[in-house]
Amino acid sequence: MDNFTAHYEKWQERVRAEMKKRPERKEQFAASSEIELNRLYVPKNFDSAYMEKLGFPGEYPFTRGIRPTMYRGQLWTMRQYAGFGSAAETNQRFKYLLAEGQTGLSVAFDLPTQIGYDSDDPMALGEVGKVGVAIDSLADMELLFDEIELDQVSTSMTINAPAAVLLAMYLTVAEKQGASLERVRGTIQNDILKEYIARGTYIYPPKPSMRLITDIFSYCADEAPSFNTISISGYHIREAGSTAVQELAFTLANARAYIQSAVDAGLNVDEFAPRVAFFFNGHNNFFEEAAKFRAARRMWAKIMRDEFGAVNPKSQQLRFHTQVAGSTLTAQQPENNVVRVALQAMAAVLGGTQSLHTNAMDEALSLPTERSARIALRTQQILAYETGAADTVDPLGGSYFIESLTDELEEKAYDYLDKIEELGGAVQAVEQMYMQREIQRAAYHTQKKIESKEEIVVGVNAFQQNDEPAPDLLQIDESFVSAQHERLRELKQSRNALEVKHALKAVNEAARSNENLMYPIKEAVKVYATVGEIANELRDVFGEY
Template sequence: METYEKAYQKWQEKLQKQLNKRPERKELFQTGSQLEVDRVYFPDEIDNAYIEKAGFPGEYPYTRGIRHTMYRGQLWTMRQYAGFGSAQETNERFRYLLDQGQTGLSVAFDLPTQIGYDSDDPMSLGEVGKVGVAIDSLEDMEMLFDQIDLGKVSTSMTINASAAVLLAMYIAVAEKQGVPHENVRGTIQNDILKEYIARGTYIYPPKPSMRLITDIFAFCGEEAPSFNTISISGYHIREAGSTAVQELAFTMANAIAYVEAAVDAGLKVDDFAPRLAFFFNGHNDFFEEAAKFRAARRMWAKLMRERFNANSPRSEQLRFHTQVAGSTLTAQQPENNVVRVALQAMAAVLGGTQSLHTNSKDEALSLPTEESARIALRTQQIIAHETGAANTIDPLGGSYYVEALTDRLEEEAFLYIDHIDTLGGAVSAVEKQYMQREIHRSAYEAQKRLERHDDIVVGVNEFQTEDEQAPDLMKVDEAFVENQLSRLERLKERRDTAKVEAGLAELKRTASGNGNLMYPILECVRAYATVGEICHALREVFGEYTS
């Protein structure tokens, strides 16, 4: 108890400092019966093991949260992933969602943009604007954020192989709006290892891809210190069929590889680690998911302190975005997806997420309609303002079940990490197809359980209904493609071609040497070089990766 009293007193002092800097939200924290809700709850009997494994919110190992006040001080950022067709259409959806109370933007790019092809490239045929917005040049990016102040909004961009180009475009738009680089806030996914493992939108081989990532770390450290340089993603690993343990383990193994690459490139851990972010999946098993998020925080804190000798608490604090599990949404009885999304989102909130996207009910069938996107956003708002879930920190902390699950998930994930270390680390494990095989095995086993009816999915293998009415679906007008192509053609005619060619030549020279690639990429973007032109210039130097 003496150890606890000392730790508690120290925590109270730090809590007061945070309250002085950022007071809690001005509202009553109480139950529906008007009973006062404490900031955080502790077990009746506390020993040293509790302090070491769970501890206090805002204190190492951050199992109970990375902030001393958590949602009592500030709610999570509410994002809705959006992007379809043209930049203009997507801009209209962005402004609609912001008007509806969304607090951050999240951009989906079409497949050609993700893998470095322009809309007029033969490789893009049939894919322009299909799974996200088509961005060919700075002109499109300017249209995408028209009437949206980049000095006031935080933007997450799901972009990986071409992340450096889209980051440069975002910064260039901010420049045109008069927003200083240091005030630009957001996140680029920029996680290429999980592309090799689970998603497939890679361009270059692993080594130059890792160079691009560490160049972004260094560039943002100098130019855009408020921007998150990477979102290390377990989400897509889980969507590909992994278990929760594998999602944790493979995400952390990839994170280790990025930190090691940055250190090898001459960066200091405490200079770049505070801007590393994570992206997890919010799946169906309610308690396992909440425990997973708690375990992730503790694992990262341990890795940064014990493996990388980080000295700053900010380096140890795992900040993460959650998206509920798209793979769990069903085309059958799509209204059931509203319930699935609500439960998955609640698990993420109880697990302490910093940012959250809730999927729309119709996403198993099409891009979300405006109505279904609004319902998905309202789900977050109801959790925040009507359920009481944000009134106290780590409400599930102290549950025998949740604490045991947290410990078990951490232990099992570290066993995977130990094995990946013996393979030479995450990059080597990717090249040896180890993680890919493990995910395929788990996905195959899950499918067999579904077919045997060992696992029940309501409306799919049990509780089916006949003669379901077809829902109203979102349809993208294909006519925009011709407009996109003609605008791109006109851009190429009126821009300064000599400036574009000089910028691309400098980019290739830098790629052939050791300079930071972000600076010549930014100059190319300012000259209105296209995504395809910039990525093709790098292809000439780096080559392409084939698995």
């Protein structure tokens, strides 16, 4: 029996084992013409490079997907990003989306929360509840997830510098609901390097920020083993203007740095790496995006196996969430964004994403209305149930074009990775502004092409419409800000001030030692110390960047 056939039959055994744990959604998958669809398509004439570059789904190098049956066994998580105003308002939006068929939650926090300020801090003026929900304390987190069972739904939280604090709040709410932390699933973004590169919501300098991340890795490995401790993000790198190659390379460079930092801190790579996740952008160039996701899986598998010695296949798997590209949404003719979003989401599905957020058509103008949020969710549901895209594994695999693009993206990304290693790694490259300058150059080049009409943006530099009707936009009632201030004032009056004082002192002392910071932060959260108070204790020790 030749090598390929032997591998193929071994993979079929894995499929049968997988189906015992996760049965396929249907007994038979077929096209509309009643043509039965295979689970996987492979070359009729076997090329010896196939096993090295592609292999089989669920096996190294994972180019064709991280699970043997992919979406035939379980669809991607439909996780719409939501959050605005007060915790009570966002709780109602969460319940609405879940009732409409969303299968996971994704929390947007307001800017003060993201940079460690309470709603009543002068630095928060004008920003409370604007780009996400205002969370000041455990009381707000309890309200945010009121009547939502946290052991029944997975939650992604876009939070970075104060990720330890918000994670502690989330886990405490789960415990108060009676959930076992072993069953609580979700993801914190917790990716500080891309904040210095592209997004800007950092608080502390790089080195103490890296310590906070490794403390979370260690804590969750022991206390919340099903929770994803980091979502290493290329999304914001792409939103800042990078190319697909830069998004791929800089994200993996940052990932290397996090893994190395954890290993240097004494953690076993196979104990924490299975909970490392990624977050990529779904951009406009359909085939390039699908190839990018495939290249990312292959590169990460090789990095983890060959550079870090990871043996556990789950440590080698690149699991990722995709959000379609906000930077491609246009304020002009916003209905066109429905088409852009659908195509970007399709590329993510064909590329094998594990979860997906589809933007609403009006997000270039405001936070989405319920109607536009529903259309965005329906876009995913149509892709899942009506297009056949989920009926076979890696449907673009074997295309001459896709395989060539996958190889070229990988090659160019490794060129960047080699350059970053020459600079001393991702942290040093950030400090030397290398990645920032590369992104700025790419963004400038793209903008020049749009201005010269070398690159067409429909409705913006071509096919304009001068008499566009004004769309219906979501209006936020800002009276909630004074109510948020009052809630915070009442909380501080009603809590045990002595307990809070001792808990904050413990956070400060832990920051000055080598103690894992998650434990004292969680104790401070439990006695209703606020995000700003805990962040200020760490500012006192670490300083600001």
